[in-house]
Amino acid sequence: MQDTFVTIARFPYSTEAQIVKGRLEADGIEVFLRDNITIDTDPLVSQAIGGVKLKVLAKDEEKARSILQSIKAYAVDDNGNAITCPNCKQNHVNLYSTITGFKSFFSFIIGFITGTLPISARYQYKCDNCDTVITTKA
Template identity: 70%
Template sequence: MQNIFVTVAKFQYSAEAEIIKGRLESDGIQVFLKDNITIDTDPLVSQAIGGIKLNVLAEDEAKARDILQSISAYTLDDNGNAITCSNCGSSNVSLYSTINSFKSFIHFLLGILSGTLPFSARYEYKCDNCKTTLSVKN
């Protein structure tokens, strides 16, 4: 029988992909990462080649997707509490990196010009249902 792999997730950086790979392998799912060495060599090409592809055997696809859904089903704050949207009450909240200030824009430009990753990154939580940006304070 021929082993056919299917892509179940894509990641911008290999660290994220390796963590999820370890989680799936601990449940007995065979995982293959594609393009991780290319992106580790030059992280700036991640968007151009579509990120790191996490592939599993076709027969394990449903189980892998269930595990991925359970991982990303919620977002927690620094204290381990679930974050909910203040506008619609949804717990479907995700963390995004953003350029929301002049300082982060300058750091982004310096990173592009010097061929390195940005020195400073800003993150914000955003509700995936109503697109409200959330303020989460420690």
């Protein structure tokens, strides 16, 4: 049981997974990435296959999760201050891309048909604790 790998994180692309892998390996944790070559070959399949899976040995899971939690960065404003959720007052806010509105949807369809990346995407901040969507002034 201790010689099996468990998934502790998923990433849409391999670049971020490689950075975290390097950090965990620096602390002596054996790390395995799954589906990174597939996604590097065709990034459009990332969401379909669940992204790049970061796996560690079951015996190192707790230590790896604590390291991962300590380096997880949340969204900051232009001055470097953490963005606070107005609903729950926590700083666990992340930036997500979303397809809302006709322009974003149309760009997604064109990108899907032609096999290219989207031309137009909208982004929104969302709290990981209470799922509140946060609007900021640009």
